[in-house]
Amino acid sequence: MLKAAVGWHVELEFEEDQHRTRAACLVRLPDGSEVRAHGYASRHPADENQARVGEEIAGARALNELAMKLLTKAHDEIDQASGHSSRPLS
Secondary structure, three states: OOOOOOOOEEEEEEEOOOOOEEEEEEEEEOOOOEEEEEEEEOOOOOOOOOHHHHHHHHHHHHHHHHHHHHHHHHHHHHHHHOOOOOOOOO
């Protein structure tokens, strides 16, 4: 049985100044919803200015937040459909 391919496109944008990098990411899901997240990186004044490194750190943090929001969204949908919590007890 052939399955249909599904894909998501994640947009990631950066804003930078001399000391800080901000990353904003967005994913549009097939159900029409959007999930947004942000990440930040700060450069210590003694460190060399390496924009790429700031982007990698801020981008990773934004993607990590996006992943957590997607997990929460999925658990909320499971909970709503099943009528009980899908989250593990702590």
